[in-house]
Amino acid sequence: MSEDAAAATRPSPLHDEHVALGATLVPFAGWSMPLRYGSDLAEHTAVRSAAGLFDLSHMAEIWVLGPDAGAFLDRALVGSFAGMAVGRARYTMICVESGAVLDDLIVYRLGDEQYLVVANAANHDPVLAALTERVGDLGVSVEDRTDTTALVAVQGPRALEILQATPGLVVDGLPDLRYYAALEATFEVDGEPLPVLIARTGYTGEDGFELFVDAAATGVPLWRALLAAGEAFGLVPAGLAARDSLRLEAGMPLYGHELDLTVTPYAAGLGRVVKLDKTDADGAPLEFVGRTALYARAHSAPARVLVGLVGDSRRAARQGYDVTTRSGTHVGHVTSGAPSPTLGVPIAMAYVTPEASAEGTELAVDVRGRLEPVHVVPLPFYRRPSA
Amino acid sequence: MSEIPTDLQYTAEHEWVASGDPVTVGITAHAADALGDVVYLELPEVGDAVTAGAVCGEIESTKSVSELFSPVDGTVVEVNGAAVDDPAMVNADPYGAGWLIKVSVTSSGPMLSAEEYATLVGG
Known part of the structure; x- marks a missing residue:
């Protein structure tokens, strides 16, 4: 928590907002992020009873684009993506050949040839490297847009009402948006409608939304608008401490704790994300990274x-x-x-x-x-x- | 920079000591801030002997846990039951209502002045 440690980290695009709100900033996965704004217990309770606003801009946003994008993800990750509907999201993992977990991810399909892979901040470099390396001869490009993306989350039972009450945020069909689905919206900045990707996903065990926007143009005004609109609903800014206690209560794994390069998805009780019977476009069994080891694990008793x-x-x-x-x-x-x-x-x-x-x-x-x-x-x- | 009252003495383990007989012991605002919201206190009982530099309790927050080191040799004569019942007092008023124990001292351990403690915590 020293000045030196803070200086060695990258600021979030919302850094000045956090400072103005009196946040305790801590180094986290190479970033300087808010641990808490005041009381971490109050922030935790607000998310359970009303809503919390989180800055998750440290998360890695990696886009996979091109005609083979779906086929590529089927080979690079343990899940099945080529047949996924546009506008849906899926929790998945990227494994190494031994079957161990390199990271857990959420993959969004945003177009026929467009996928967004969201990885943990701490695993930005290895996930980007692994994806890039696994492209091979497929018609796909892997683009890291972490630096230009701000990600904020509104989590809690009042989250839907807060988004609906936020001036300038224009979105069709938000109440009907399913869990683990996403849609395109706009947020008006200086009279101009700028794109917002809204996903009904989260890491707290509550209903909620994650909003991906351009870091420079949209991040700060959107954060301020959500905070102002949410106040009447009991929304408070919430930091990493509350995020961790909320996800633990919700039984959600955290990389570096429940997941790392010593465990397989099966040991973590998440074997359901591994699609051993994936097939390619011709219906032939599809080899993906880690399949041989994971097949053996799936058919043997776990050690733990x-x-x-x-x-x-x-x-x-x-x-x-x-x-x-x-x-x-x-x-x-x-x-x-x-x-x-x-x-x-x-x-x-x-x-x-x-x-x-x-x-x-x-x-x-x-x-x-x-x-x-x-x-x-x-x-x-x-x-x-x-x- | 958190508050460091000049009329108290401090330990390198972030306890404060108010002189008197008995002495009053608590944790500093710096320590309370670093822990986050305190949710559980495990303190010695009245009559327990404590030893300077030795662990005599625990202060637990949602995020982490810290051991309470006795700053002095002596006997515990009072425990802050109100803070045990409502540990948030440690965050809200670490130098006042959030005090932890009172100890009848037989021998004092090494202490820091407010100025020395401020240097220690990067003031």
Whole structure:
């Protein structure tokens, strides 16, 4: 958090807005981003009860363009994209040949020959390099537009009303936009309608939208308009601390915690994103990066599985802590953990042996030298009331 | 730059100490800000012996956890039950209502002045 560390990071296109709002800025994946504006608990609660406004401009936006774009993504990623409808989004992963996860991604199809791949900021370089390398002789170009894109998210039960109440934001069919779908809209800046891509996606467990815009022309005015329009609905700006506690309650994995180059999608309980039976345009089985290893994994018992843990005492498990049986035999490790603001108990995600993974299994976590009792629960910890 | 009252003494582990008998101990505004919203305090009990430089409690926020190091040798004579019940007091008023323990001192540990503490935290 020193001045030196901040100087070595890139500012968000909304940096001056965060400073004016009194944000605590921290280095995050090479960027300087808001950790919190005031109280991280209040920001967390606002997203659950009303709405929060997040700056996610550090995320990587990589466009895949060309006649072979769909076929290329089918070969480069574990999911199936050539047959996806325009305007839809899909959660997926990019793996290496060993089947390990290089990153988790959201892929949007925005035209017949246009896809947008959104990757984690920390994995911008390896994902861009892997995609570029996997192009081969296909008719496709991979374009990194991270630097020219601002991404803001409005998340929470009042999100739809807030977007509808935002002056200058013109969008048809927003209430009918499905979860994991996107549409083109405009936002007026100085009388000129500028393009906005609105997706009904998020990372909080609430309803919400993510808005991709031009960083220089649209980022700041859109941020200000959303903040002003949202105030009457209880919207507050929210930082990375709230984002992390919200996604943990929602049981969503975070790269570097639940996902990394030591796990496959199957271990993470996300084997459903791997389409082993993909075919090419001629109906022949399609080889994609990691398929051979993932096929073997899909047909063998995992060495460890991702589970949810709820604490039976007050002290919270944190990333890296050992998970044991109640008598102290090692069975795994914690990947994320915190006192849940919504549930009022400590929660954690952990990789444990299959024998220790059944719902209700009584385990313990070594919390700084003292075993704290926990039990295994199904994920997510929190599900929004309407879902 | 967070507040560092000049009438208190400090430790390198971000505790403050108000002189007197007993002394009052809390964590600094700098430490509270770095933790974020405090949601759980684990403090020693009245009558517990504490040792300067040794862990005597924990301060947990949603984002992280910090150990409380006793700044002095002595015996705990009072624990701030109101702050245990409402740990947000530690963020709201770290030098006042958010105090943590009172200790009857037998021997003091190494302390920093407000000026020295300000230098330590990059003031």
